[in-house]
Amino acid sequence: MPAPNLLNRYTRPMEGWWRRNPFYLWYMLREASCVFIIAYALVLLCGLYRLSQGEAAFNGWLAALATPRSIAFHGITAMMVLYHAWTWFKVMPKTLPFIHIGGKRMPDAAIVTSGLAAAVVLSALLFVLVWSGRS
Amino acid sequence: MIRRSNKPVFWSLFGAGGMVSALIGPMLVFVTGIAVPLGFLLPHDALRYERMLALAHNPAGKLALAVVISLFLFHGCHRFYHCLHDFGIHVTAGMKAACHGFAAAGTALAVYLLLVIGF
Numbered sequence: 215m216p217a218p219n220l221l222n223r224y225t226r227p228m229e230g231w232w233r234r235n236p237f238y239l240w241y242m243l244r245e246a247s248c249v250f251i252i253a254y255a256l257v258l259l260c261g262l263y264r265l266s267q268g269e270a271a272f273n274g275w276l277a278a279l280a281t282p283r284s285i286a287f288h289g290i291t292a293m294m295v296l297y298h299a300w301t302w303f304k305v306m307p308k309t310l311p312f313i314h315i316g317g318k319r320m321p322d323a324a325i326v327t328s329g330l331a332a333a334v335v336l337s338a339l340l341f342v343l344v345w346s347g348r349s
Numbered sequence: 350m351i352r353r354s355n356k357p358v359f360w361s362l363f364g365a366g367g368m369v370s371a372l373i374g375p376m377l378v379f380v381t382g383i384a385v386p387l388g389f390l391l392p393h394d395a396l397r398y399e400r401m402l403a404l405a406h407n408p409a410g411k412l413a414l415a416v417v418i419s420l421f422l423f424h425g426c427h428r429f430y431h432c433l434h435d436f437g438i439h440v441t442a443g444m445k446a447a448c449h450g451f452a453a454a455g456t457a458l459a460v461y462l463l464l465v466i467g468f
Contacts, residue, residue, distance in 0.1 A: 228437045245432045251370055252425035254378055255418050259455055261381075262414060262462045265405055269398045276396060280386035288382025295374040302371035309364075329371075337376035344380050344395050 247298035250291040303329035359427050359449060366424025369417065377417070405466045418459040422452035 232238040257279075264275040278284060306329050307322035314320070384391040394400075404410035430448035433440050 225437065225439075232435065242435070245428060245435065248425040248428035248432065251366075251374070251421050252429065254374075254382075255421035255425065255455065258381070258414075258418050258421075259459055259462075261401075262405070262418070262459060262466075265398075265401055266462045266466050272398045272401065276386070279382060285383060285386060288378055288386075292375055292378040292383065295370060295378055298367070299371035299375055302367055333372045336372045340373050340376050341380065341391075344385075345391060347395060347400055 243294075244298060244301045247294040250294040251298070253287075254291050254295070299333060303333070359423070362420065362423035362452075363427040366420035366422075366427075369420050370424060374421075402466070405463060406468055408468070411463045415456070415459050415463060419452070419456040422455040423449075426452040 232242045261272070261275050264271040279288075303326050307325045310325060312319055313325070380391065381396065383389065385393060385396050405414060426448045430440065430445060433444060438444075
């Protein structure tokens with residue numbers, strides 16, 4: 215008779231479960247965005263480190279950003295973060311507490327639209343802020 | 350004494366990071382990783398040394414840099430930790446500590462660098 219602890223070691227195999235259904239594939243794509251967000255934060259952290267080392271070091275970081283490999287990485291990252299943003303606002307009616315305006319619950323569509331609108335406005339502001347500093 | 354769960358702390362950091370990255374993340378990646386390096390829509394010198402140093406010297410700029418780096422890390426690491434389960438990995442306390450510790454270490458490094466850069 216096998217030892218009892220061997221009996222409850224069985225785990226149902228779950229190899230490739232997320233590839234069998236397109237819904238789970240999109241779910242996994244959203245979850246994968248976290249790897250790109252972590253990597254991007256590390257790129258910025260590296261830039262901050264190079265900034266603390268002086269002008270030559272920081273210019274080296276800027277030069278590294280202009281390599282084809284870096285551009286490709288940031289292209290994929292931008293799309294992954296964009297997909298994360300889209301899903302983030304899409305579930306906002308479920309993740310936010312109910313919002314009441316004039317005694318009525320704010321409709322789901324209005325919550326999603328406000329989130330997307332806020333993102334567009336803040337992104338435009340960020341762009342203008344960077345653009346205004348050109349020499 | 351009742352032991353309180355630390356889950357709300359990490360879920361709040363996940364939520365805050367998710368919100369910041371959803372609001373400005375795509376534009377930030379586009380600006381620093383594509384537009385400025387290529388000189389596309391924005392000039393090459395938009396992220397030049399003196400300007401970034403001025404940003405890092407400014408208290409509001411320091412706060413913005415620390416918030417972006419720290420919250421992106423906490424958001425990403427928390428999601429990564431929960432993703433392990435989807436791949437059939439039985440998470441342990443050590444894995445949780447490693448994920449959140451990574452984000453905490455990145456935050457500490459960012460704060461240290463911002464202090465070293467000075468005011």
